[in-house]
Amino acid sequence: MDQKIKEALYESLQMASPSGSEEQVTSLFTKVISPFVDDVYTDVNGNCIAHKKGSGTKIMFMAHADEIGLMISYIDDRGFLYFKEIGGIDTNLLPGQRVNIMGQQGLVTGVIGKKPIHLQDKSENSKQLEPEDLWIDIAAKDKADAQSKVQIGDVATLQGNPVQLNDTLLLSKSLDDKIGLAVLMGLAQNLQSLQTDKDIYLVASVQEELGARGAKMITEAIRPDIGIAIDVTHATDYPTMSPAKDGDISLGKGAVIPMGPNMSKGINQQLISMAKSNGIPYQIEAIARPTGTDAREIQVAGTGIRTGLISIPCRYMHTPSEVVSLADADSAIALLSAYLHT
Template structure:
């Protein structure tokens, strides 16, 4: 991955984006897309829509949701401790012992989530999995008044943000799900802009996927595409305790996953698979037997229906502070999608 692409990824992963609070990360997306897109707009829902050749045909939407799971400040008690509700789907055990950031207009307030020391836990307490309602954030405030000078009810909360490279081209950060999707669709669009597309290509950094695929619904309605590709993460199964028989054989660094199933237009799937073979872009094939839990679910049934595909990035430890992806998989996903878009003509037919 070249330095500008890597810096874009790091900037995305350093910007907070809990569902409904995506403005900081969307500012990063707009700054990147403004350099090559013919049009860059932000709708009132918060979706950032970048277009190349917007009057072309057919119209294709590339969706990568930028929101991450988070928390929301719900109560500040008299001692200055902060109580929260979840935004998105959490494994509560992932929160214990974590450095957290409470975000507001002035910046970020650091805090920690923990519980009483193991020496003080009863034998029964040691066996219990805590509920969200059992956890609090300690920002070091001496009382409620001091805490309220720093934070407010409704402020969003994330893990401490950042990016670390691991061995063999892997990288780890919270929020890989799915800031990497926004990275892929915008880099695919950049490659399309450098070509000679006949299609109108719209790359969308969608909002609020984690709370119901909401941004994909509104942006697809506005764009009116005939085709759509949703880019999200999927579970890598090349680590201990994950059942390949149940979830498929999906490896980090072996290319993006091109899904097939009832949520995927079969002609689009075959053309993506053919593009992978002829361009020698590594890809993995997997099946999903139901409507996906990602933006493709909403896109497929937009207005009169659209042909959809799913290109997914293998991800270890999803919805955790240490999500892991392969940088090679990101680059290969962007190239695969760009070449697919450049192959489209007004005569392209995706009738099943």
């Protein structure tokens, strides 16, 4: 991956962008992508659209800027904070996690508390947790002290700064879907040298984790001929995953081309033939229903849009320790660049 794009990826991973609060990430996206396109603008709900004008097919690429997170919902008399979850979160993973709350005066660090194992009775120990069983401790003296730093409605993310595990594997929170944004930025960089007359839109969408809401808004607005989402998918190359049930997807074996009713057969055929003729590694995944990505809303916008999806394999999705391979992101950039060249 190009050094500048990698730096932008790292910067985005250290930002907090729970659904509905994507501004930091979309302004970074704007800064990085602006030199490669004719125009960048943001719509009323925060979707960020980069446009490289052309006279040919109108094609839209989309990755989402938001990540899962928490929202402060109640502050008790002792200054402990209660929260609601934004997006799909495994509540049992939350105890002991450190959080960054986007307070009015800046970031506030806290920890999600739970009674220690020594003091739990058996039923507490094996319980499926609900958010209201937990709290965030920001070391406030009392309610008023907590309220001076955090308001009801403030949002938070789990801490999980990026760490490179080896030459290619990256560990971080929110690689879903900041790795997709890095693919968009890499693709934009390649536009300078690509010979194409296509009318190209590169979109950082909002609120994907709440049901691809941004994708719906922006696809209706742009009305592309073709829409391609870039997101993560589950790698299945670790214990407890079953190829028979979960498919056979590995980190480092290339970008994933999903098959199924959400994706246009013609686009998939083109992507596969591009991958083959250019020697780009790729993997195939079967998804027999609408995907849990922006592609779901892209396809059904207006009277229907020809839709594609490229996925980056990811271990431990929606935890603060997601793992992806930068080589797979490079495969996705190469594949989409080759596709634009057609």
